[in-house]
Amino acid sequence: xAGVTQxxxxxxxxxxxxxxxxxxxxxxxxxxxxxxxxPGMGLRLIHYSVxxxxxxxxxxxxxxxxxxxxxEDFPLRLLSAAPSQTSVYFCASSFRGAGSPLHFxxxxxxxVT
Amino acid sequence: DxxxxxxxxxxxxxxxxxxxxxxxxxxxxxxxxxWYRQIHSQxxxxxxxxxxxxxxxxxxxxxxxxDRKSSTLILPHATLRDTAVYYCIVRGPPLYNTDxxxxxxxxxxxxxx
Numbered sequence: 001x002a003g004v005t006q007x008x009x010x011x012x013x014x015x016x017x018x019x020x021x022x023x024x025x026x027x028x029x030x031x032x033x034x035x036x037x038x039p040g041m042g043l044r045l046i047h048y049s050v051x052x053x054x055x056x057x058x059x060x061x062x063x064x065x066x067x068x069x070x071x072e073d074f075p076l077r078l079l080s081a082a083p084s085q086t087s088v089y090f091c092a093s094s095f096r097g098a099g100s101p102l103h104f105x106x107x108x109x110x111x112v113t
Numbered sequence: 114d115x116x117x118x119x120x121x122x123x124x125x126x127x128x129x130x131x132x133x134x135x136x137x138x139x140x141x142x143x144x145x146x147x148w149y150r151q152i153h154s155q156x157x158x159x160x161x162x163x164x165x166x167x168x169x170x171x172x173x174x175x176x177x178x179x180d181r182k183s184s185t186l187i188l189p190h191a192t193l194r195d196t197a198v199y200y201c202i203v204r205g206p207p208l209y210n211t212d213x214x215x216x217x218x219x220x221x222x223x224x225x226x
Contacts, residue, residue, distance in 0.1 A: 004156075031212055042200070042218035043157070050212050058213060090156055098145045098206045099164075102214065104156035 002026050006091050006105035013081040013112045021076040021108050023091030029103070030096045032074035036060065036087040037107075043090065049074055050096060081112045116140065117201045122221040125195075131188040133220050135201030138182045144205035146177060148186045150197040151219070157200065160186065191224045198222070 007022045025032065033048035035058075045058030049068040063085060065077040074093075078085060089108045094100040118136045125131040137146060147162040161168055161175045163184075168175045174187040188195050200219040 033214065035216070037154075042198075043216040045213065045215055048213060050207060056213070059215065088154055092157075096207045096212060098143060098204050099162070100204075101147065101159040101162060102149070102157075103159070106156050107154065109154075
């Protein structure tokens with residue numbers, strides 16, 4: 001049981017490049033989400049999904065795309081990276097329902113130069 | 114906006130109890146209170162959650178006021194390893210396709226020798 005797996009752990013991009021941050025979970029969780037955390041700040045919700053084929057925007061969705069074609073995977077796409085997207089990105093998953101704790105991945109540290 | 118408010122920072126002497134407060138004055142009757150913590154830049158770690166009754170596990174205790182408008186996370190014997198940022202959030206049952214979990218900025222707990 002691997003839990004929530006994020007790849008890569010580190011990434012450096014140049015401004016304007018695109019990339020996909022991967023997130024996979026093996027717990028059959030319906031709910032998956034992406035957060036970003038800037039230095040010294042809290043977690044901000046980017047996008048979330050309550051099941052395959054269903055996604056919605058969080059607090060800071062601009063510049064990011066997501067899709068949910070399977071229950072297990074929830075990739076986050078940066079179409080044209082900007083220095084303002086330099087951050088640590090966390091993926092989280094859980095069962096739906098009020099009594100279900102979130103499980104977090106170990107994060108992807110992204111630097112955009 | 115986060116549904117909870119927490120003090121930005123607290124100190125605690127090693128071996129003493131750390132009491133971390135959280136206000137959630139707009140909480141609904143079917144929303145749970147959750148606590149997570151984040152050590153350095155690791156992925157947040159689930160600690161405990163509760164609905165109405167006080168809860169205890171091997172990590173901490175959660176005390177929820179009778180009106181449910183606030184709660185306190187108690188670390189009974191704080192150690193240096195408990196130095197972290199602690200987040201309090203609320204989570205209700207999913208409504209249709211919405212399940213937006215917003216974290217605030219948390220409380221930075223510093224445990225000192």
